[in-house]
Amino acid sequence: MAPHITLVGTLLLLATATPAPHPLTGEEILQAMDRNRNYDHIVFSARMEIHVRDQVRIKTMEVKSRASERKSVVEFTNPEDRGTRYLMLGDNLWIYFPDEDDTVKISGHMLKEGMMGSDVSYEDALDADVLADKYDIQVVGEEEVDGRLCYVVELKAKVRKVPYFSRKIWVDKTWFIAWREEMYGKSGKLLKVARTLKVKEIGGRYIPVRTEVASALKKNSRTIFEMLNVSFDIPVPEDLFTQRFLQR
């Protein structure tokens, strides 16, 4: 089963238009979600709104990715960060700073920290969890979210090394994208909520283009991620994902 990448904390899922003929099991639902990401290359612009207490910080960036290989490059375009570039390869992250013309590698536990003060950690962004391997999956019902009928899928950790002990996902029955995901700690306490705010159909695929991740432990702490100008057809060459290229 191809691992799916969570890009900046959002499950990037594509929909198939195929309705299911029989009541789906949890695994099958997730597989359907996964199957919808059978793209190799993706290029898009993004806007991140980081809400912290009473402030909002806006980051804009250009993203190029070879999703299946877990390779991405990000270049920031907002005034404060302009020129800063990120290179993500697997579990590693390099950051290039234009002012000093130098690169720094981030690894280890610092990846677990919130990215730029947001509720999304680098680790979440690079996360390559194979959900079915780590969780027991069960469909517990159906609910409507924003007018769309969804499967409610509950995931409970079956191994010890998982970031979230349990999760609950509301999956669109037709498009197989997640409208809402709740992440719980071991105690059963709600830690984070991810919501899809806007979905777009691009080239036959349904993509959540506006998502929000919010902390359930802190007030006024949420991050909104919006994808613009999404394209699957622009080729993303291999040599883009090298440190040399990062520092050009």
Next chain:
Amino acid sequence: MSMLARIAYRNVRRHRRRTLLSGITIAVGLVLFLFTDAMFSSVERGAIDDMIALSVSAVKVHTRSYLAEKESRPLGDGLPDVEAVRAFLARDSRVVATTPRTLFFAQVGNGVEMLPVVGTVVDPEGDPAVFSLPDYTEGRYLTPGQVYEVVLGKSLASDLGVALGDYVTIYARTRNETHNAEEFRVVGLLDTTDPALNRATVVISFETADDFLDLDGLVTEVDVALERPSRFEEYEQAMKEVGSAVVQAFPNLGVETFVDVGAGFLAMVRGKRAFSWVFMGVILLIAAVGIFNSVLMSVYERVREIGVLRAHGLTPREITWMFLLEGFFTGLAGALLGVTVGAVVVCCTVEVGIPIHRVVGQEMTAGIPVWGTLHGQWNPGSFLFAFLFGVSVALVAGWIPSRTAGRMTVTDALRHV
């Protein structure tokens, strides 16, 4: 000679009031010297002991790799066989108690905001034998058997706006890196003499942590309390020896002693000691002048007597000796009195102590005598010094005028007023 001594002795006894005055002067000077000496040492010792009993502990045992990585991953390397280490330490007679602890990164919140802290997992039953946190806890300490209770530093609690009995959310990543958060009941507030502790302490029990952090009994440090000898140098030595014994017996373990961690603190404390020498010096100076003058005075009073004695045939040398001896006896009496009373006073300070908190004011310590009672410390050397000092000054004070008196002509002496 012995006749002179007897005369001197009887003179001293005869002129009781004069002797008493001189003697009391000597005694008072010495008592004050001994008192301040005992208390100065105690202030210094108190500060060090506080630090050891509150946070640092005499000896801390970790794995070597933990020592290297503790900044980034506290839930990493636990001691492989905690019981073996503790049993080994227990065999050393200097070891008073040992206790396991584990540190973890966490955030504490009140629903609105989360503050980053480093939490401590303790064994509520055994920890107080090594660390005196319960003595500084408002409310109560953790109860063995109860779970999801927490003791917070007082400043931390007030930053969060929580009080005793309230609940706080603690968020942490478990040993398996799983995110977790839970409500904890605040049962105690820690108000110590260390502001850093008051700002950052979060204490939970191993029983809670096994569930909350998937600890599985992971212990990352063993803290050791040692017998506290009177002299700090001995204490230091004991720490070093116990530490190296552990490292030799368990090669994969590393040790941090108070000396390693508290060097700067020790320096500051020792700086104050130098100041106390100046203090003592002034006391000694004043005492010396007092002793000197009063003995001098009492000798000059009796110059006419000297004339009479000379008239009776005593030689100047004999006169000198007699007064010298009188001075000596007075000094001896005064010094003995001073040292005895001084011993009683110091004993009181050691056993009962001086309630500083009452002087400082309860409002500031919010009901808990944080600095509490200052206890004195025995310095046998000081007693010896004080005794010799008192006698010597009296001797010198008796010698000078007695020489002058001895050399006076009989007629001058008789005429002296």
Next chain:
Amino acid sequence: MIHLLRMAWRNVGRNRRRSLLAVVSVTIAIMGVVLLQGMTGGLIDSMVKNSTSSDSGHVRITTQRFLDRQRFLPVDENLMDPAALETVVRNDPVVGPEVRRMVERVRFAVLLTHGGKNRPAVALAGDPAVERDLLRLDRAILPGGRYLAGEREAIMGRKLAEALDYHVGDTLKVMAVGADHALHLRKFTIVGLFESGVNVMDERMFQIGLEDARKLLRMGDTAQQIVIMLQDQEDSDMVAARLRERIDDPTVHVASWTENNDIYRMVTFASTVYYLFYLCVALLGAIIIGNILMMVVMERRREIGVLRAMGFERGEIMVLFLAEGTSLGLIGSVVGVTLGLAVNLYFHFHGMDFSSMLEVGNFPVDNVIYPKISILNTLLALCFGTVTAALMSLSPSWRAARLPVAEVMRMTD
């Protein structure tokens, strides 16, 4: 009355030896009291300075919002126009002269990364020249390194350097979130490692120049905090209150170090202890003075008898001795106070350096004590000596004056 006083004065002059002994006793005792007064005050000042110079200073100006989030060391809650604030401070007729040093500082959290290792650390940035007196890390530099001298230089705690495998001469890459909420990088050269003995500093701190910090954090002309050290720490509350009035800006917070409960408690405790000791010394002084004065009187009991026989009233005799005792006390106190003041003044300007008495060369603790000069305390000492002498000559003379004449004349003592 006048004739009594004249008699008293002549008595004092007549028996020079006796008077001298009494005066010397009083002098030494009062000198000791004045000396210790000054030194204890100086010690407390030193204690306050050492506890506050690296953090709150005597008085500190920040924004209120910074204070609320202090724990996070925010760099986005800055004073917008620190230069203007500094001008207000300097130009104020009351506060201006009280200021000994004023410095802008930034303290911020960073991520250090080297050789595959990451470590969170705290950077302290101020004017390196001024920080020689405040942080004093220039004294803690280990051999092989040196203190900050120019741009893009850093000194680091030894334990922090060891953890990241840094050595003198290496390039230090500092990443931090700036005032613009963006991540920035700046490269430094490590010119020295310090070992201050203060664990917190050695394990997680490094010092850089203020300008470097401003550039890294995109702070422009703003300042995170303005730290003020005064000539006399006892004026902190007054200065803070006055500055609050003059700086009429609700977003700005002026704090005196006394507002930090924990440090205030510690200093109050220490001062109480030292002042208690000082009281013991004053007590000793009083006893010494009393003792000698009593002896002076008792020596002359027969004289008293003679005077009584001659017809002097008891009251007159007491006045006589009171006057004598007071004069002795006054002379002794004046000399004592003068001597004590002289010594204090000398060290007030030169400093009593205790660091040579200790083996603690490189700890950033200020061990030089400057005795405090206080006119009030000096006058108090003067009164103390005089009054004690007066009282102590009163009691025995009163008793002696009450005895029947014949008995007194018969006393051989």
